[in-house]
Amino acid sequence: MTLLDRLRERIPADRLQLDPGVTASYSHDEAEWAPHGAPLVLVRPRTAEEVQEVVRACIEFDVPVVPRGAGTGLSGGANAVDGCVVLSTEAMTTISEIDAVERLAVVQPGVVNDHLRAAVAEHGLWYPPDPASAPWSTIGGNVATNAGGLCCVKYGVTADYVLGMQVVTGTGELVRLGRRTAKGVAGYDLARLMVGSEGTLGVITEVTLKLRPQRPPERTVAGYFSSIVDAGRAVAAVGAAGLVPSALELIDRHCLEAVDAWKKMGLAVEADVVLLARCDVPGVAGDEEAEAIRACFEQAGATWAARSTDQAEADALFDARRLAYPALERLGPVLTEDVCVPKAAVPEMLARIEAIGAKHDTLIANIAHAGDGNLHPLLVTPRGDDEARARAQRAFEEIIAAALALGGTVTGEHGVGLLKMDGLAAELPPAVMDMHRAVKAALDPHGILNPGKVIAAD
Amino acid sequence: MTLLDRLRERIPADRLQLDPGVTASYSHDEAEWAPHGAPLVLVRPRTAEEVQEVVRACIEFDVPVVPRGAGTGLSGGANAVDGCVVLSTEAMTTISEIDAVERLAVVQPGVVNDHLRAAVAEHGLWYPPDPASAPWSTIGGNVATNAGGLCCVKYGVTADYVLGMQVVTGTGELVRLGRRTAKGVAGYDLARLMVGSEGTLGVITEVTLKLRPQRPPERTVAGYFSSIVDAGRAVAAVGAAGLVPSALELIDRHCLEAVDAWKKMGLAVEADVVLLARCDVPGVAGDEEAEAIRACFEQAGATWAARSTDQAEADALFDARRLAYPALERLGPVLTEDVCVPKAAVPEMLARIEAIGAKHDTLIANIAHAGDGNLHPLLVTPRGDDEARARAQRAFEEIIAAALALGGTVTGEHGVGLLKMDGLAAELPPAVMDMHRAVKAALDPHGILNPGKVIAAD
Numbered sequence: 001m002t003l004l005d006r007l008r009e010r011i012p013a014d015r016l017q018l019d020p021g022v023t024a025s026y027s028h029d030e031a032e033w034a035p036h037g038a039p040l041v042l043v044r045p046r047t048a049e050e051v052q053e054v055v056r057a058c059i060e061f062d063v064p065v066v067p068r069g070a071g072t073g074l075s076g077g078a079n080a081v082d083g084c085v086v087l088s089t090e091a092m093t094t095i096s097e098i099d100a101v102e103r104l105a106v107v108q109p110g111v112v113n114d115h116l117r118a119a120v121a122e123h124g125l126w127y128p129p130d131p132a133s134a135p136w137s138t139i140g141g142n143v144a145t146n147a148g149g150l151c152c153v154k155y156g157v158t159a160d161y162v163l164g165m166q167v168v169t170g171t172g173e174l175v176r177l178g179r180r181t182a183k184g185v186a187g188y189d190l191a192r193l194m195v196g197s198e199g200t201l202g203v204i205t206e207v208t209l210k211l212r213p214q215r216p217p218e219r220t221v222a223g224y225f226s227s228i229v230d231a232g233r234a235v236a237a238v239g240a241a242g243l244v245p246s247a248l249e250l251i252d253r254h255c256l257e258a259v260d261a262w263k264k265m266g267l268a269v270e271a272d273v274v275l276l277a278r279c280d281v282p283g284v285a286g287d288e289e290a291e292a293i294r295a296c297f298e299q300a301g302a303t304w305a306a307r308s309t310d311q312a313e314a315d316a317l318f319d320a321r322r323l324a325y326p327a328l329e330r331l332g333p334v335l336t337e338d339v340c341v342p343k344a345a346v347p348e349m350l351a352r353i354e355a356i357g358a359k360h361d362t363l364i365a366n367i368a369h370a371g372d373g374n375l376h377p378l379l380v381t382p383r384g385d386d387e388a389r390a391r392a393q394r395a396f397e398e399i400i401a402a403a404l405a406l407g408g409t410v411t412g413e414h415g416v417g418l419l420k421m422d423g424l425a426a427e428l429p430p431a432v433m434d435m436h437r438a439v440k441a442a443l444d445p446h447g448i449l450n451p452g453k454v455i456a457a458d
Numbered sequence: 459m460t461l462l463d464r465l466r467e468r469i470p471a472d473r474l475q476l477d478p479g480v481t482a483s484y485s486h487d488e489a490e491w492a493p494h495g496a497p498l499v500l501v502r503p504r505t506a507e508e509v510q511e512v513v514r515a516c517i518e519f520d521v522p523v524v525p526r527g528a529g530t531g532l533s534g535g536a537n538a539v540d541g542c543v544v545l546s547t548e549a550m551t552t553i554s555e556i557d558a559v560e561r562l563a564v565v566q567p568g569v570v571n572d573h574l575r576a577a578v579a580e581h582g583l584w585y586p587p588d589p590a591s592a593p594w595s596t597i598g599g600n601v602a603t604n605a606g607g608l609c610c611v612k613y614g615v616t617a618d619y620v621l622g623m624q625v626v627t628g629t630g631e632l633v634r635l636g637r638r639t640a641k642g643v644a645g646y647d648l649a650r651l652m653v654g655s656e657g658t659l660g661v662i663t664e665v666t667l668k669l670r671p672q673r674p675p676e677r678t679v680a681g682y683f684s685s686i687v688d689a690g691r692a693v694a695a696v697g698a699a700g701l702v703p704s705a706l707e708l709i710d711r712h713c714l715e716a717v718d719a720w721k722k723m724g725l726a727v728e729a730d731v732v733l734l735a736r737c738d739v740p741g742v743a744g745d746e747e748a749e750a751i752r753a754c755f756e757q758a759g760a761t762w763a764a765r766s767t768d769q770a771e772a773d774a775l776f777d778a779r780r781l782a783y784p785a786l787e788r789l790g791p792v793l794t795e796d797v798c799v800p801k802a803a804v805p806e807m808l809a810r811i812e813a814i815g816a817k818h819d820t821l822i823a824n825i826a827h828a829g830d831g832n833l834h835p836l837l838v839t840p841r842g843d844d845e846a847r848a849r850a851q852r853a854f855e856e857i858i859a860a861a862l863a864l865g866g867t868v869t870g871e872h873g874v875g876l877l878k879m880d881g882l883a884a885e886l887p888p889a890v891m892d893m894h895r896a897v898k899a900a901l902d903p904h905g906i907l908n909p910g911k912v913i914a915a916d
Contacts, residue, residue, distance in 0.1 A: 101697045101802050124700055146643045157641060159650075160618070173889040181798040182830040183615060184867040185604045185654045186874060186885050187912065188894055192617075192650045196643045213700030239559045242582055242671030285741035340639040344559045372640040409642040416644060427644050431631040435901060436646055442900035443893060454645065 003061040003085070004041060010053040015091075017042040026068065026088060027080040032333045033389070034076025034418040039066070039086040046091050048166055048174055048205035054087055055203060056172040058448045066450050067199040069109065069141025072133040074336045075417025077145060077198040077453055087203060089140045096206075098123050103211045104163060104180060109140020109204045113147075116209075125211040128155040131413070132322065140204045146196030148413030150247040153371035154280075157413065159195045161210045167194055167202035170444030180208055193439070198415050199450040201443045216282040218246055219290040220314035223297030223305040224271030228252070228354070231273040232347025234300035235370045238277070239343055243292055247278040248371030252350075255324035255365045255378075262327045267320055271303065275370065276317050324367050328380050331363070335392055337377040338420075339403035340412030346373055352402040353377050360395040362388070374412035375403075400426070416454045424454070461519040461543070462499060468511040473549075475500040484529065484546060485538040490791045491847070492534025492876040497524070497544040504549050506624055506632055506663035512545055513661060514630040516906045524908050525657040527567065527599025530591040532794045533875025535603060535656040535911055545661060547598045554664075556581050561669045562621060562638060567598020567662045571605075574667075583669040586613040589871070590780065598662045604654030606871030608705040611829035612738075615871065617653040619668045625652055625660035628902030638666055651897070656873050657908040659901045674740040676704055677748040678772035681755030681763040682729030686710070686812070689731040690805025692758035693828045696735070697801055701750055705736040706829030710808075713782035713823045713836075720785045725778055729761065733828065734775050782825050786838050789821070793850060795835040796878075797861035798870030804831055810860040811835050818853040820846070832870035833861075858884070874912045882912065 007016060017023060018041055028036040040063070045051045058065040065085045068078035080086050092108035095116065099105070100123045107116060113134040117127050130149035131137055137147065143165065148157045164178025178184075178191030194202050225231040231250060238245060256268040267274065275297060279290045290307050297305035308314035328334050341349045350366060353375070357364035368375040377399055381388040400410050400423045410416075410423030425433060436455045441447075451457055465474060475481060476499055486494040498521070503509045516523040523543045526536035538544050550566035553574065557563070558581045565574060571592040575585050588607035589595055595605065601623065606615045622636025636642075636649030652660050683689040689708060696703060714726040725732065733755060737748045748765045755763035766772035786792050799807045808824060811833070815822035826833040835857055839846040858868050858881045868874075868881030883891060894913045899905075909915055 101694055102800050103697065146647075148641055152641060156618075159647070160614075169889065169893065171889075171892075175887060175889045175893070177890065179798075179867050180865055181800060181832075181867050181870065183606055183610060183798045183827075183832050183870040185869050185871060186867045186878070186882055187890075188655055188659070188897055189604075189617070189650055189653065190890070190893055190897070192647055193897075195647065197646055201646070213702060236559055239561065244671060281740065281743075283741055283743035283746075285739075285743060288741075340641045342560050342639060369641075374639075374641050407638055409637050409639050409644045411643050412639065412641040413643055420644070424644050429633060431627065431629075431633045432635065432645075432648070434629075435627065435633070435648055438900035438903075439646055439648070439651075439897060442896035445896075 003057055003063050006057040006060065007043065007054065010057065011045060011050045015044050015050060017044065023086065026071065026086045029071045029073035029076060029078040031074050031076040031417060031419055032335045034079055036079035037082035037084065039080040040083045042086045042088060044088050044091045051087065051203055051205050052168045052172060052174045054085060055168045058085055059172050059446050062448065064448050064451050067203045069138035070136045072137040073141065073145060073417060074338065074414045075419045077415050077417030079418060081452060089138065095119050098125065100125060102180065105209045105211055107139050107207055107209065109138060109207060111139045113137050113139060113142055120211055121214060124214050126214045127161065127209060127211055129158045129161060139207055143195055143204055143207055144197065144199050145415040148369070148374065150249060150369065153248050153369060154244050154246045159192060162191060162195050162207060163210050164191050164208040165194060165204055166206035167204050169202050170446060170449050174205070178208065196415065198417060198454050200440060200454050201449060215280050218278040218280045219286060220308040220317065221277040221279065221290050221293045221297065222308060222317050223275040223302040225273040225275065225301065226303050228273055228350045229347045230301035231275050232350065234275055234297045234302065235346055236344055237296040237300050238293055238371065241292060241296055243289055245277040245293055245371060246280040247276065249276045249321050250366065250368040250370035251321050251324060252366040254363065255328065255367055256320065258327035258331065258365065259320050259323050262330060263323060265320060276321060321367060324365065325378065328365055328378050331380050332382045335379040335396060337375065337379065337396060337399050338411050338414040339399060339408050340372065340374040341403055341406045341408030343373045345406040345408065346370055349375060349403065349406055353399055356395050356398045356402065360391040362392045362395045364395065372412065418453060421454065421456065461515055461521050464515040464518065465501065465512065468515065469503060469508045473502050473504065473508060475502065481544065484526065484544045487529045487531035487534060487536040489532050489534040489875060489877055490793045492537055494537035495540035495542065497538040498541045500544045500546060502546050502549045509545065509661055509663050510626045510630060510632045512543060513626045516543055517630050517904050520906065522906050522909050525661045527596035528594045530595040531599065531603060531875060532796065532872045533877045535873050535875030537876060539910060547596065553577050556583065558583060560638065563667045563669055565597055565665055565667065567596060567665060569597045571595050571597060571600055578669055579672060582672050584672045585619065585667060585669055587616045587619060597665055601653055601662055601665055602655065602657050603873040606827065606832065608707060608827065611706050611827060612702050612704045617650060620649060620653050620665060621668050622649050622666040623652060623662055624664035625662050627660050628904060628907050632663065636666065654873065656875060656912050658898060658912050659907060673738050676736040676738045677744060678766040678775065679735040679737065679748050679751045679755065680766060680775050681733040681760040683731040683733065683759065684761050686731055686808045687805045688759035689733050690808065692733055692755045692760065693804055694802055695754040695758050696751055696829065699750060699754055701747055703735040703751060703829060704738040705734065707734045707779050708824065708826040708828035709779050709782060710824040712821065713786065713825055716785035716789065716823065717778050717781050720788060721781060723778060734779060779825060782823065783836065786823055786836050789838050790840045793837040793854060795833065795837065795854060795857050796869050796872040797857060797866050798830065798832040799861055799864045799866030801831045803864040803866065804828055807833060807861065807864055811857055814853050814856045814860065818849040820850045820853045822853065830870065876911060879912065879914065
């Protein structure tokens, strides 16, 4: 008997896909340059019990299982290894509960982030985590990578909204972790341990998410700066003033030019760096906060700073931020960095990125969740230019080293996957890497859950 | 060579205390009825390196180490076992950093919660977690138990403020876990795994805490109710209306009477149940929220509901809440429960507690973080009455069973310690208990870290 025989015996045939043309398209996420293998089979289960059957079969036949959501990851965390089972949760799209009094939702892992947000909005509720991939990425993937987004600066990341989950463990058990109550300290926080573990400790089959009441409309404040240093000073000033914007984004000249070249928005004519802030405190206090943010921008040397009174204009500015990535992709493959540094180190980090780009003759554009110190240098290389790619790879590594030197981390919100495995080993001392390996061995004793990701196999 | 010889060799002699009169007073926390043994020695280290020496010596001589903060715990988590080393962090009281731009503080574990709050206030910052023990309990103990408090209902629990920590591991390594940056997903969330693990996975030697800007003054809204059911309906109405009070506390007649008997406040004359809400949204929007909360109280059947316009009056009401515990202790030893149920189940849970008290002829008073569904039934027995104590023990167990039956958890914020070990095993299925044991064995391979707490030894 083979693994495929066992799978056919245990789950409906239409869940299995062997066509190499199809499986190939499920063999990697959106991380440029991360290696990947060819899966044996793609499985798209519909229930937790089917996921359990897949994991049990993989244990029985000692075959790796690589879970994935929508495949929008940027670190290679969902990349296939040769001969593995790719387990896509995309068909598990049921929202089984939305409770306005408890302020929670219970969802299958394949529910798309934006779909959940829309569904809970009908109950007067709000699910904050808003990664740029929100129109496509799934809650399961968001939880497995602890996805961030724009509003994290005020509202936290995915982990802050996970109350509990159901997972299939590395021993093939289907269990509930965490809770449904507002508080709870019963035992180790294994639900939280699963968050961000990128499928290496369990396969998520359901998530119980904390929700917030819907919030008041946001105000937008924009600032144009003629230097990164001035913009960095503005970010620090906002923090030091005790202000808590609901978004604080930075877009640099390279991004503005790329968006201009595509959409003719005329942004780069006016600014070298744009800061975009949002503010959602209700009423007059919110107006005061928006004005205080504008004043911080101006005092830090903004060439222009204003609260947007026109919603269309405000949306256009945030569109420019959203369009930066696809605009740059028109110039060539984009390798996305994801370092996070102390907020006060943002100007220094941006200066180092600029120097690294110059040194390696690599176009590096920057978008950043500036209020969090989470930078996304975007390394663009001309298509098919292997030398440029090698230079960009060195720049990528030097950016990681620079972030660590400034007290930062190698990944703020995209996860380790494959691309940051060396970075993780550089960030964590050997004793902490040993703790990782001990936890991995404890919870995945057969070594079948997304092996070779996050930490190297023994 | 003995353990004591090794300790004398490695750390200054004044850190060791062998006097049985002193060690006895460090042999248990404030959990009534939880068993405890007699320590071999009390150690009060001053540095992380000294903690490391203690743990290494305990590994070498196979002696359990029981860490403790101020000993204000209510579950027996810090109770000594015979022949153990009790490691008190009370002398580790340095606040080494407060950073207003990064909004973080770095502290030794022995820093008292209220001292930290006062110190960061001088920088315009706020540390929210506010357990009732805040004047005495330490950050190390708060982190080890994931302490809650009054403002959790809006601002979350201790875990939500832990960015990173330094710990001595079960293998005697001194390591940093977590981060200093606002965001970070580099590897497994081992810092979070330590939070609430009650000293069974590592000994905390330093904590990096997230802070918030200081908040605007709070408004107080009080509601008097003639029944628990009406009060419960008011709590649900506040949630359903999308309101987020910064505290929402319930005090029942037994507490009011005990406070009256002690402090002559005349509270029980006016109400059977009091709800106290706070609201800290700034400006007019906050006034509107306070009014909306008041309206919810009134519509749910409050006999009297008003926003307090007098700060002294407001403080007196919250004093009554704070005084409930010592007022009841005047009547006899108090066994404190800590169940947490879905918010909508609060009235039903309170009704069941009342029935359980009647059935077992036990005085059960209730204070509750009602907005979180976190109830603290206080079981009072006459001093020296063993039969009453046996009845109260049965009531305690039935309350746990009732909470689980309503979809709740056996501990909302006090931790498992010794008192809730049976409850934990009832709450979690065997496969999840196995995961706990696997993680414990992975991170404490010598089994010396607070053995016999949270989960039974193999």
